[in-house]
Structure formats: structure tokens, C-alpha cells
Amino acid sequence: MSRTTRITQVATVGIHVTDQQKAIEFYVDKLGFEVRRDVPFGDGRWIEVAPPGASTTIALVPGGVPAGIRLSTRDADTDHADLVARGVDADAEVLRMGPAAPPMFAVRDPDGNSLILVESS
Template identity: 90%
Template sequence: MSSTTHITQIATVAIHVSDQQKAVEFYVDQLGFEVRRDAPFGDGRWIEVAPPGASTTIALVPAGIPAGIRLSTGDADAVHADLVARGVDADAEVLRMGPAAPPMFTVRDPDGNSLILVEDS
């Protein structure tokens, strides 16, 4: 079966951390990663780290923010409509949390694993 996709890459894998600053110190000081993004997010921060030159990042997120794999797409609305038409188990609509966060939605695979599709910023 051949199909096309408008999903462009595995962008970020988010993991839960109990202390974002300690996690940053581990990844940067001990593993040699670099901070790619550090921005306000809700009541906390959205922090992404990665090895130099890597395209995929690790988001160090506090409890309450969904962990998991985030995929990139250029147009969340179009991809959402396409996946729903294909019968994919997807959120009812694209989530918009305001100007600080890009449009996104979640799909679930046959085993219930969640993948979050995020529009490229």
C-alpha cells in the first residue's frame, strides 16, 4: 500500500523530569548537549536539548505536560483532515493554545500509543 504524508520529521521526544534545571545540567554539562529552546510555557518552561548538529530534540517537561513523540508538519489543519479521512484515531480538532504554542493534535496508533503532530513554527 502506497501513501503520501505531510509529516516531515520526528521533531521532539518529550520526557518527564522532576527538576528541569537539574535535567538541563545533566544533558548539557554531562552529556555535552546544547539547549535549543528555553521558553515560557504555561506556568513553567518548555526546554529542548539535543546533541550538536542533531535535528531531533529532547523536551524536558514537568509533570502535567504530555510526554511522548512529537512529529512535525507544515499544515496541522490539512494533515488533521487527511488523517481523519483515512480513519486514523485523532483528536476531534486541532488544539490552539494561543500565540506562544503552534497548532497541534494527537493521533493514537492501534496499540494506543500517542503521537503529537505539531505545526512547524
């Protein structure tokens, strides 16, 4: 059994916002961040912002979508199997939401904090 995951970086920290447009105005107009991603997602949008040059982004997550820390992994299926085998509290299966979203799953640390592993290409 592998003792190393394929996690490569802290990619995105998701925070819940009540109004994505107001959140964009705050982060971009007030803090000077740039919009890195703004794409359709379910019934809404998936929006990520970051300071210029930063590698980690902040996702402006609408209600109903899990917020939290997203980690990039090279292989969600293999990491899922390895972590479950090690007794990590993980989702029952890797989530696949179609071509618009990469494979992903969540794990919980001993305090119940969620970390979402998202496969990156």
C-alpha cells in the first residue's frame, strides 16, 4: 500500500457567499484580486478569484455547494482507494458530475474538517 498520495497543492479554498456578484466586487474592486475562473456550474456559476500571481484561489461558493479546502491530486481514484484502505473518513465513492467537473471526493480530518481532493489534468 502506498504511503504517499498524489496530492500536489492546496488549489482552492471555498467560502460560502450569499451574492456572488457582490463578492466579486469586493475581492476584485476592493482587494485587487483577479477572476481566475467564472464558468457555469449546476444552476449557477463556479467563480474563483486570487491575488495576481498567486497559485491558490478562493472559490466564491453559492449556498448548497460544499465549501472548504480543495486539494489538487493527479489521480482521484487511486488516492481514494489508498485513503479508504488506511482508514481515512472519506466519501463512499469518487464523485463524477459530468464533463464540466473533474472527479473529486472529500475526506474529513479528526475534527470533522472537510478536505476535497479534486483531480487536476
